[in-house]
Amino acid sequence: MDFGLIIRNALRAAFGDFAAVYALAAIGLNMHFGYTGLLNFGQAAFLALGAYGIGVTVTYLGLSLWVGIAVGIAAAVLFALLLGIPTLRLRADYLAIVTIAASEIVRFLVRSVTLSDYTGGSFGLSNFADQFYALNPLDGTQYGIGPIQYTGRQTWVLLVAWSLVALMTLLTYTLMHSPWGRVLKSIREDEDAARSLGKNVFVYKMQSLVLGGVIGALGGFMLAISIQSVQPDTYSTAITFFAYAILILGGTARVFGPVIGSMLFWSLLSLTDNVLRQAVNAGYIPPSILDGTQIGQVRLMLVGLGIMLLMIFRPQGIFGDREEIALDAR
Amino acid sequence: MPDNTATSTLDGIAHEPGVAKPDAVLVADSVVRRFGGLKAVDVEHAEFQRGAITALIGPNGAGKTTFFNLLTGFDQADSGSWTYDGKKLSGVPAHKVARRGVVRTFQLTKALSRLTVMENMKLGATGQSGESFLRALVPPLWKRQEKAIEARAEDLLERFKLDKKRDDFAGTLSGGQRKLLEMARALMVEPRIVMLDEPMAGVNPALTQSLLGHVKDLRAEGMTVLFVEHDMDVVRDISDWVIVMAQGRIIAEGTHEAIGRNQAVIDAYLGAHHDAPLTEAEERQQLEEADAQLAAEAQQEHAKP
Ligand SMILES: Nc1ncnc2c1ncn2[C@@H]1O[C@H](COP(=O)(O)OP(=O)(O)OP(=O)(O)O)[C@@H](O)[C@H]1O
Ligand SMILES: [Mg+2]
Numbered sequence A: 001m002d003f004g005l006i007i008r009n010a011l012r013a014a015f016g017d018f019a020a021v022y023a024l025a026a027i028g029l030n031m032h033f034g035y036t037g038l039l040n041f042g043q044a045a046f047l048a049l050g051a052y053g054i055g056v057t058v059t060y061l062g063l064s065l066w067v068g069i070a071v072g073i074a075a076a077v078l079f080a081l082l083l084g085i086p087t088l089r090l091r092a093d094y095l096a097i098v099t100i101a102a103s104e105i106v107r108f109l110v111r112s113v114t115l116s117d118y119t120g121g122s123f124g125l126s127n128f129a130d131q132f133y134a135l136n137p138l139d140g141t142q143y144g145i146g147p148i149q150y151t152g153r154q155t156w157v158l159l160v161a162w163s164l165v166a167l168m169t170l171l172t173y174t175l176m177h178s179p180w181g182r183v184l185k186s187i188r189e190d191e192d193a194a195r196s197l198g199k200n201v202f203v204y205k206m207q208s209l210v211l212g213g214v215i216g217a218l219g220g221f222m223l224a225i226s227i228q229s230v231q232p233d234t235y236s237t238a239i240t241f242f243a244y245a246i247l248i249l250g251g252t253a254r255v256f257g258p259v260i261g262s263m264l265f266w267s268l269l270s271l272t273d274n275v276l277r278q279a280v281n282a283g284y285i286p287p288s289i290l291d292g293t294q295i296g297q298v299r300l301m302l303v304g305l306g307i308m309l310l311m312i313f314r315p316q317g318i319f320g321d322r323e324e325i326a327l328d329a330r
Numbered sequence B: 001m002p003d004n005t006a007t008s009t010l011d012g013i014a015h016e017p018g019v020a021k022p023d024a025v026l027v028a029d030s031v032v033r034r035f036g037g038l039k040a041v042d043v044e045h046a047e048f049q050r051g052a053i054t055a056l057i058g059p060n061g062a063g064k065t066t067f068f069n070l071l072t073g074f075d076q077a078d079s080g081s082w083t084y085d086g087k088k089l090s091g092v093p094a095h096k097v098a099r100r101g102v103v104r105t106f107q108l109t110k111a112l113s114r115l116t117v118m119e120n121m122k123l124g125a126t127g128q129s130g131e132s133f134l135r136a137l138v139p140p141l142w143k144r145q146e147k148a149i150e151a152r153a154e155d156l157l158e159r160f161k162l163d164k165k166r167d168d169f170a171g172t173l174s175g176g177q178r179k180l181l182e183m184a185r186a187l188m189v190e191p192r193i194v195m196l197d198e199p200m201a202g203v204n205p206a207l208t209q210s211l212l213g214h215v216k217d218l219r220a221e222g223m224t225v226l227f228v229e230h231d232m233d234v235v236r237d238i239s240d241w242v243i244v245m246a247q248g249r250i251i252a253e254g255t256h257e258a259i260g261r262n263q264a265v266i267d268a269y270l271g272a273h274h275d276a277p278l279t280e281a282e283e284r285q286q287l288e289e290a291d292a293q294l295a296a297e298a299q300q301e302h303a304k305p
Helices: A003-015 A017-036 A043-060 A064-086 A090-111 A130-134 A154-174 A181-190 A191-196 A199-227 A237-250 A257-281 A292-313 A322-327 B005-009 B064-071 B092-098 B115-123 B143-159 B175-188 B205-220 B231-240 B256-261 B262-275 B280-303
Strands: A142-145 A147-152 B024-035 B038-049 B053-057 B077-086 B103-104 B192-197 B222-230 B239-244 B248-254
Touching: A003 A017, A003 A130, A003 A147, A003 A181, A017 A154, A017 A181, A017 A199, A017 B239, A043 A090, A043 A199, A043 A237, A064 A130, A064 A199, A090 B092, A130 A154, A142 A154, A147 A154, A147 B005, A154 A199, A181 A191, A181 A199, A191 A199, A191 B092, A237 A257, A237 A292, A237 A322, A322 B248, B024 B064, B024 B222, B038 B064, B038 B222, B038 B239, B038 B248, B038 B256, B053 B064, B053 B205, B053 B231, B064 B077, B064 B103, B064 B192, B064 B222, B092 B103, B115 B143, B115 B175, B143 B175, B175 B192, B175 B205, B175 B280, B205 B222, B222 B280, B231 B256, B231 B280, B239 B256, B239 B262, B248 B256, B248 B262, B256 B262
Parallel strands: B053 B222, B053 B239, B103 B192, B192 B222
Antiparallel strands: A142 A147, B024 B038, B024 B077, B239 B248
């Protein structure tokens, strides 16, 4: 077994494009769930709207990528309003049901035959991000520290993606240390109490839903740009559940929770994947137990098991405060 | 004894349900709230005197909390209307009722567990510029106001003996402390009317005394206080006026002395089994009646096949 390679890959994954994209998705979810207590199970749709926003604008409308970004953000805002207006006045579980359904509706719409002229159906769209790469100031071929190396192109994507992560983390920090954030947290704790103190709960929930959704859409932009393509099935509910796993791993309602959670999540996936793959190849694990094609599923099971253990021994996540979590139960 | 002008202005008022007050700040008309077949609230007319402490009492399930919920926009009435300072208050959403200066606390305390005591307090302040999303992004725009709010919160916390808990999560407070926090937080709103739902429940007697003092201070500052309370000592101590509800209706109004003598109130509270002093003859008669009833029932049992 080549442990050097295993560690190298795990580190690459921790700082890779997926880690950044999912960090953005989870930062948005943290705004919804961690701070406001909104059970949004449709975060995948916000990423999809970001990704398709640029895809459709560039390939179908022939407009620039920057217009596409504006379209993606507008679509995320509209989607949040559409979800929020009927459900935010109701009990929390209604939002959960509506969002998970709406996110599947979005996916089925973009992969439908009827819309395939615009969205490319189940094949999706590709090569719409040339304008992004044209701005790449890095002309060298290799960048990185020590064993973690990326091509100039990858480095450019990572630079922008992680800058967005940093910016959104800073935004969360600023907001959560402001009176606005205080109102959000009070709504999470007891919205009637917030109401009795004169806060317009509906408006704050809506702002939170929109903001977290737009942050998710930023993740969608970076995902689409980094692979220069969008496919509908990328945006299945798995994205949402991975983002929740990341949030729980890092610690909900913690500013750095989603970032550390995402880095850890992706390096754990890489680690289990590489260890299993090498063990199978070297014959440590006989093919009758596990063959190469099953590794993708088994690694998810192992990471799931890991999260379960974490929940048992450290329910507050990496960053959380155990006492604070315990208050929930009264 | 209440030591305020409010009592004297209420002096000549008739002791009857729905009586008009000389300076009513809150007036309710034909308020009905049904839960299925049950009329939880059925108030024909009620007026609350400005600057007075009015106690709302009544047996469990009388509809006191529901009436509070309706007045403050936390529940929708099936019919009826009410005004505050002459302006319509019915149909106004809860948060706007609070902003207009009518603030309530909850019988089942709503401490915001995972916020600190200080954060709970600061949340109560209204008109915070930092509560707008865009201004929240620029701390210099709200830091100074935040300081002022914090100073006010500290004052109140001290008054309510919670200053040592300032930085603890509200979820770690005891039941009584939560009651105190909720009351102090409501005062952060700078209300004109406070509606307290059983504010003294679970608060220790010594602190109750000092709280009663605070409530009297509120009145001295010109605030109108409305409170639900089961402890008659408390009611006797601070209320200028008492309104009694039973089965959704207002069955009596008056000063606490008059209420204590009111037969309808005694019946509502104690039902048929009340232990009002009986003469020996009455007692004997009741026993005989009970015996007769038992005998009749026993006979019926035997008569069955
Ligand atoms: N949400 C609800 N759904 C159904 N019935 C309700 C609801 N809320 C209150 N009730 C009923 O309305 C009646 C009045 O209840 P309410 O809570 O107003 O009483 P209360 O006077 O505050 O009593 P307590 O002194 O015990 O607090 C009760 O019979 C109660 O069962
Ligand atoms: Mg009650």
